[in-house]
Amino acid sequence: MCGIVGIVGATPVADRLLDGLKRLEYRGYDSAGIATAVDGRIERRRASGKLIHLAEVLQGDPLPGSTGIAHTRWATHGGPTTNNAHPHATGEVALVHNGIIENFKPLRDELTARGRTLESETDTEVVAHLVSEKVEAGMAPADAVREVLPRLHGAFALAILFRQHPDLLVGARLGSPLVVGYGDGETYLGSDALALAALTQRIAYLEEGDWVVITREGAQIFDRENNPVERPVTISGVTGELVSKGNHRHYMLKEIYEQPIVVAQTLRSYLQRMEERVTLPIPDFDLSAIRRVTIVACGTSFYAGMVAKYWFEQFARVPVDLDVASEFRYRAPVMEEGGLMIVISQSGETADTLAALRHAKSEGQKIAAVVNVPTSTMAREADLLLPTHAGPEIGVASTKAFTCQLAVLAALAANLARAKGRLTPADEKSIVRHLAEAPAALNGALAYDESIEAMAHSVAAARDVLYLGRGTDYPLALEGALKLKEISYIHAEGYAAGEMKHGPIALIDDAVPVIVIAPSGPLFDKTVSNMQEVQARGGRVILISDYDGVQAAGENCLATITMPKVHPLIAPLVYAVPVQLLAYHVAVAKGTDVDQPRNLAKSVTVE
Ligand code: M6R
Numbered sequence: 001m002c003g004i005v006g007i008v009g010a011t012p013v014a015d016r017l018l019d020g021l022k023r024l025e026y027r028g029y030d031s032a033g034i035a036t037a038v039d040g041r042i043e044r045r046r047a048s049g050k051l052i053h054l055a056e057v058l059q060g061d062p063l064p065g066s067t068g069i070a071h072t073r074w075a076t077h078g079g080p081t082t083n084n085a086h087p088h089a090t091g092e093v094a095l096v097h098n099g100i101i102e103n104f105k106p107l108r109d110e111l112t113a114r115g116r117t118l119e120s121e122t123d124t125e126v127v128a129h130l131v132s133e134k135v136e137a138g139m140a141p142a143d144a145v146r147e148v149l150p151r152l153h154g155a156f157a158l159a160i161l162f163r164q165h166p167d168l169l170v171g172a173r174l175g176s177p178l179v180v181g182y183g184d185g186e187t188y189l190g191s192d193a194l195a196l197a198a199l200t201q202r203i204a205y206l207e208e209g210d211w212v213v214i215t216r217e218g219a220q221i222f223d224r225e226n227n228p229v230e231r232p233v234t235i236s237g238v239t240g241e242l243v244s245k246g247n248h249r250h251y252m253l254k255e256i257y258e259q260p261i262v263v264a265q266t267l268r269s270y271l272q273r274m275e276e277r278v279t280l281p282i283p284d285f286d287l288s289a290i291r292r293v294t295i296v297a298c299g300t301s302f303y304a305g306m307v308a309k310y311w312f313e314q315f316a317r318v319p320v321d322l323d324v325a326s327e328f329r330y331r332a333p334v335m336e337e338g339g340l341m342i343v344i345s346q347s348g349e350t351a352d353t354l355a356a357l358r359h360a361k362s363e364g365q366k367i368a369a370v371v372n373v374p375t376s377t378m379a380r381e382a383d384l385l386l387p388t389h390a391g392p393e394i395g396v397a398s399t400k401a402f403t404c405q406l407a408v409l410a411a412l413a414a415n416l417a418r419a420k421g422r423l424t425p426a427d428e429k430s431i432v433r434h435l436a437e438a439p440a441a442l443n444g445a446l447a448y449d450e451s452i453e454a455m456a457h458s459v460a461a462a463r464d465v466l467y468l469g470r471g472t473d474y475p476l477a478l479e480g481a482l483k484l485k486e487i488s489y490i491h492a493e494g495y496a497a498g499e500m501k502h503g504p505i506a507l508i509d510d511a512v513p514v515i516v517i518a519p520s521g522p523l524f525d526k527t528v529s530n531m532q533e534v535q536a537r538g539g540r541v542i543l544i545s546d547y548d549g550v551q552a553a554g555e556n557c558l559a560t561i562t563m564p565k566v567h568p569l570i571a572p573l574v575y576a577v578p579v580q581l582l583a584y585h586v587a588v589a590k591g592t593d594v595d596q597p598r599n600l601a602k603s604v605t606v607e
Contacts, residue, residue, distance in 0.1 A: 002086070002098040002605075003027040003072040004178065005196070006159035006169045006189035008216050014045075014063040017070035018055060020195045025051055026394060026602035027098070027191060028074025031085035034058070035094035036065025037166035042094045046085040050596070067166045069159045069189075071096035074601040077104070078121030087161070088125040090132035094161045097124040098191060099176040100606050102154035127152065131160060142213050145170045146226055149211060155351065155606065159189045172211035176605050177349055177377055180204045180212055180219045182233060187214040192349075193236035193375055194392075201238070204231040205380065236375065250594045252395035252487070256580050257446060259400050263573065264439040265389040266404040270411035273436060276429040278414040285384050287419035291338035294321045294365070296328050296356040298604070300398040300482060301344040301405060304370075306475035307572045308342075308409035315417035315431075325352035326607070328359070335363040342368045342412070346393055346401035347603040348376020355607060357381060370408050372401050386412060395595045396602050397487050399580045402479065403442065403573045410435055410569060434567040438574070444564035445577035452578055455542065455559045456585035462513050465490055466504065467579070468497040468534075469517040470527045472572045476517050480579035487587040487597050497530040508539040513558065515542045517579070519571045520549040528553045544578050 003024025007013040017034050032054040033046030045063050047053035051072060071086035077100070078084035087094040101107070104123035111118065111129050118125050130151065134144030141162045155175025162168070171178055171189045181188035181196035181203055189212075190196040193203045206212060209224025210231070223229045248254035272279050293312050295305035302324050309320040321333070325343075335341075341360040345353050348371035357378055361367055369382035372390050379385050388404035414431045417423040423431075459465060465484055467477035478494035485492050495504050497516070508514070514534050518527040524545075531541055531553065540558040543550060546565040554560040561578045587594045 002074055003195060004069070004096050004098055004157055004159050004189065004191045006069045006171065006214070007067065007186065007199070008167065008169055008214050009066045009186045010216065011066055012064055013066055013068045014058060016199065017068055018051070018058065019198055020190060021051055021054070021070050021072045023194045023197060024072050024191055025596070026396070027605070028072055028601040029596050030073045030075045030080030031082065032070070032072045033085045033087050034063060034068055034070040035087040035089060035161055036063050036068035037161055037163060038065040040163065042089055042091070042161060042163050044087055044089055044094060046082050048080055048082045048085060065166070067161065067169065069094060069096045069161050069169065076100055076606055077123040084120045084122050086124060088120060088122065088128040090128055092132045092135045092163050093128055095124065095128040095131065096159050097127060098157040098605060099155035101127060101152055101156065103152070107151065127158065135162065141165050141168060141170050145172060145211060157191060168213055168215045170211065170213050171206070173206045174209055175351065178206045180206065180214060180221070180231070182218065185216055187216060187219055189214060193238045197236070197238045201236045202233050203236045204233045205375070206231060250395065250584070252397050252399060252584055252594050255393055255395050255400045256577065256584065258391070259403050259577065260439040260442040260446070262390045262400050263403050263407050263442060266407045267411070267435055267438070269387070269389065270408060271432050271435060273432070276432045278411045278418065278428060278432060280384070280412070280415050281386065282384055287340075287416045289338055290318060290340045290366070290416060290419070292319050292321070292336060292340070294323070294333070294335065294339060294341045294360065295344065296323050296325045296341060296353060297344035298325050298350050298352055300402050300479060301346060303475040303479040303482070304402055304405035304409060305342070305344050306478070307406055307472045308413060310472050311410055311413035312416065315413045316420050316422055318416060318420065323356070325350065325356045328356040335360060335365050337364065339365045340368060341365045342370060343378055343382070344370045344405055344409070345376075345378055346372045346398055348373040348378040349603050349605050351605045351607045354378055368412070370405050372404070394602070396597055396600050397483055397583070397594070403576050406573050407435065407438065431569065434569045437566065438570045441564050441566045441570055441574045442577060445574050448561055448563070448578065449581055452561060452581045453585040456582065456589050458558060459490070459513050459542070459582065460488070460586045460589040462490060462511065464507065464512050465492040466507065466512060466514045467492065467494040467517065468500065468514060468527070468530060469494070470497045470523040472568070473517040473519070473523070473527070473575065476572055476575050476579060479576065480515060480517070480583065483580055483583035484586060486600060487583055487594050488590050488592055489598070490586065497527045500530055501533060505533065505537065508534055508537045510538045510540055512539065513542060514539045515544065515582070517544050517575055518549055518553070519563065519568070519575065520546050520552070520565070521568050524549060544575060
């Protein structure tokens with residue numbers, strides 16, 4: 001959830017560390033800091049808030065040194081203050097950390113009992129002191145770290161700098177990702193390949209429990225039993241250029257607009273248009289023995305999974321369990337032979353989802369991973385990698401990743417149905433044709449951007465907003481509410497439309513806009529009845545439907561949004577667009593930080 005960069009370099013590193021942090025700001029932006037080893041001492045610069053503040057500090061007080069570590073923080077223990085910003089340092093060592101040291105309290109008590117003074121409220125600082133104690137006792141850096149690592153419970157990626165050894169860094173990973181980058185006469189550590197994109201494409205992924213000593217000459221990697229190991233060096237496809245916003249005001253808007261292209265790009269790997277067949281990137285992966293599917297994900301990815309549950313059950317008639325990843329492991333789930341777990345994740349690094357994947361794997365489940373980052377931990381640990389080709393998603397609010405996930409999941413459901421003998425060739429052709437229509441339909445939906453912008457003010461003034469939908473529109477209602485909450489800070493809830501009368505309808509008055517997602521189709525009349533129950537109680541409705549739906553039920557609404565008429569299979573992709581755009585324009589009207597909303601981070605690598 002935090003970002004780490006480290007360089008053992010041939011020339012001064014502060015600017016390059018700052019550049020690496022810019023690429024990692026999606027991991028957190030509560031505070032940032034850099035430390036270097038300079039003339040036998042450790043120098044630090046830290047600042048609270050976004051990276052721009054650290055850049056200002058560095059401008060006023062430049063940092064020399066050709067070996068250093070850097071960090072961008074998403075606060076877990078201790079507020080987002082400069083004092084809690086990493087690197088944490090003693091006189092001897094400085095250290096950056098991503099993860100949570102769960103046993104930091106007893107370690108802290110132990111350290112203070114030995115007379116050490118800790119300055120921050122973080123869990124991390126104890127590690128700096130534990131390593132420092134060993135170094136002060138005369139141990140070499142590698143020995144000191146090797147002795148301390150077994151004492152740490154929880155999750156960590158660490159990069160550690162030593163005052164007396166300006167020619168090396170020590171890194172370690174357990175539960176949080178860390179990579180080694182190989183340059184020409186320089187070596188790097190980073191949270192991911194993106195952090196190091198401007199420095200090198202030659203990347204080795206550390207495995208769980210690995211720790212590493214890097215020098216300018218290269219890296220010595222050890223496994224959790226302290227045996228020297230080799231980890232393969234791969235060439236990362238991530239380029240050095242920072243992804244730009246193009247002509248758009250925010251990354252989120254750019255990413256919403258990219259959807260027709262990236263969904264088409266994604267579908268290309270899953271549809272054989274000429275043969276009108278669905279396919280998988282690993283065609284010989286046998287789905288016929290799958291008897292049960294478990295879908296696990298978080299946030300927006302979870303809502304994509306919720307839509308997919310309808311498809312798996314409808315097409316393949318395979319029972320589907322669906323869980324938010326943070327709950328999955330802790331409810332003793334029953335996983336029988338013949339089970340397929342599908343994890344869905346934009347980043348492929350979300351700690352809760354990764355923990356669920358590992359738990360299911362240890363219980364003998366086959367693992368399919370629908371991920372957007374093909375080098376991520378989930379991608380590497382899955383049996384069946386199902387990539388979305390959405391390209392880098394920078395805005396914290398997930399948009400294009402969601403519609404690409406839906407495209408992959410629809411194709412997977414059809415593949416499973418065929419493997420189970422539940423799909424006729426005619427049905428398969430029809431699925432392929434409808435999915436192939438999605439990019440154009442997404443374009444059609446984007447054409448309503450201006451009218452959605454024009455109505456945003458009526459939502460921006462609200463304190464609470466409700467979203468309603470039935471069937472696959474119910475997860476979309478939840479997704480709409482999540483989008484609005486996270487970027488506009490307006491309280492919003494999504495409900496199954498038919499569930500309103502069991503309680504939530506008590507919330508209805510003329511101050512609560514109710515957004516009803518109801519494409520015309522088999523569930524339309526039922527949803528409209530629920531909408532009318534809301535209107536009868538003074539509720540102000542914004543109806544999102546197609547032309548027929550708006551004609552039939554739009555009359556007494558506060559506003560209507562007309563979508564292109566589409567087949568129910570692709571409706572969840574198409575109706576994602578208006579809920580994304582509405583949240584976006586409401587946030588802009590409120591003046592919030594759309595791409596980096598408060599308290600959030602793009603990649604959540606702590607449980
Ligand atoms: O990278 P992941 O898809 O695993 O992330 C899951 C959630 O953290 C993510 O979807 C989050 O809910 C988004 N900020 C929602 O817009």
